[in-house]
Amino acid sequence: MSGISTSSPPLFRSLAPKISTSFPSPPSPPLPSLPLSLPKTHSRRIVAMAMSGTRIPTASLEYMVVKPPSHPTYDLKSVIGLALSEDAGDRGDVTCLATVPVDMKAEAHFIAKEDGIIAGISLAEMIFNEVDLSLKVEWSQKDGNYVHKGMQFGKVYGYARSIIVAERVALNFMQRMSGIATLTKAMADAAHPACILETRKTAPGLRLVDKWAVLIGGGKNHRMGLFDMVMIKDNHISIAGGVTNAMKSVDQFLEEKNLQMPVEVETRTLEEVKEVLQYAAQNKTSLTRIMLDNMVVPLPNGDVDVTMLKDAVTLINGRFETEASGNVTLETVNKIGQTGVTYISRWIFFWLDPSHS
Structure with missing residues (x-):
């Protein structure tokens, strides 16, 4: 992936080179000076610089090329409310309150510090809108675009206090999302024709954000949580007394509850694959996908042996979707993708370290 840095995520900085308290046109009414300590019942205490009132964060559809999950x-x-509250605490930005005049306005520029895929533009706009609806945000790029080091791709203009309150939260999300999207793009391109999936191993509280970044980078989403897909893994199989018993219990449960949802079962050997196929041939089942776990075997020379994975895909012969899991890195994903599997999954916590599976 020429030009894409996978050793570290793209980083961004916000500059305010143009700060002025004079305006060519009559200024908007300044924000009221808020006290250092706000009552706990204050509806906007999470952001001491923000205008009062509850709003739903919005972003221009022009820049939201990929909708969030x-x-x-x-x-x-x-997610935005918690992030702003975490930063502002119960007093807000005491440094800004002490040093930045309430009516001062500023223009801040977003500048890429690394080459990579930009992600989080739509989320950043939501954050600025949540802090202060009077802020004017403009972007020259969209989520999913490739940016170069030093490129200015956006700017925000308005009250300096509001910009300073919002910018670090916005940048924190953009840095993380851009790192995930950049590596997702590299892995998705290398894995073709297989599709790249993330898993539930996301940062707690940031699953929507992490999974959105995967979509922006060209990957696809695995299940959102425990509620939207049945995933029969080794623990369930062991407790149920085998693959067949586990699958039978799932099919009975779904029928009794009148539920329709995807069902995936994990297999670790070719014998387990054969057992799954035998059950499916003899029973009415809701099974949609077979996971082929750790069938990519690492070799001492750093390469991988995908023979078992290929054999499993051949056995399944298109009757169900297939998902390869385990020993997936930027170096191995191309070879795995050529085996005929439908999906390749990798957990997000280590996507920012492409050498880790």
């Missing part, structure tokens, strides 16, 4: 119990508004 959804979750039934929380959303991006919750």
Whole structure:
């Protein structure tokens, strides 16, 4: 992947080279000076610089080229609110309150510090809108675009206090998302024709953000959580007394509860693959995908042996989707992708270290 740095995620910095308290046109009414300590019942205490009132963060559809995944119990508004609250605490930015005039305005530029795929532009715009709706945010790039080191790709103009409150939270998300998207792009290109998936091994509380970054980078999402897909793994198989018993229990449960959802079963040997196929041939089943776990065998010379994986794919012969898992790195993913598997999964925590599986 020429030009893409996989040793570290793209980093971004926000500059404010143009700071002025005078305006060519009449200025907007300044934000009220907020006290250092706000009552716990204050609806906007999470951001002491923000305008009062509850709003749903929004972003221009022009820049949201990839829609975020959804979750039934929380959303991006919750993620943004927690991040701002974590930063502001119960007093807000005391340094800004002490040093930055309430009516001062500034323009901050977003500049790439590494080559890579930019991600988090839409989320950053939501954050700026949540802090202060009067901020004007402009972008020259969209999520998923390739940026070069030193490229200015966006700017925000408005009250300096509001910009300073929002910018670090926005940059933290953009740095993480851009790192994930950059490596996802490299791995997705190398894995073709197989598709790259992430797993549930995401940063706690950031699953929506991490999975969104994977989509922006050209990957696909695995299950969101424990609720939207049945995934029969080794622990379930051991407790149930074998692959057949586990699959039979799942099919009975789904029928009793009148549930329709994808079902995946983990296999670790060719014998287990054969057992799954035999069960599916003899029973009505909801099975949709077979995981082929650790069938990519590392060799002493750093290469991998994919013979077992190929044999498993041949046995399945297109009857079910297949997913390769284990020993997946930027160096091995191309060879794995040529075996005929449908998907290749890798957990996000180590996507920022491409040498780790």
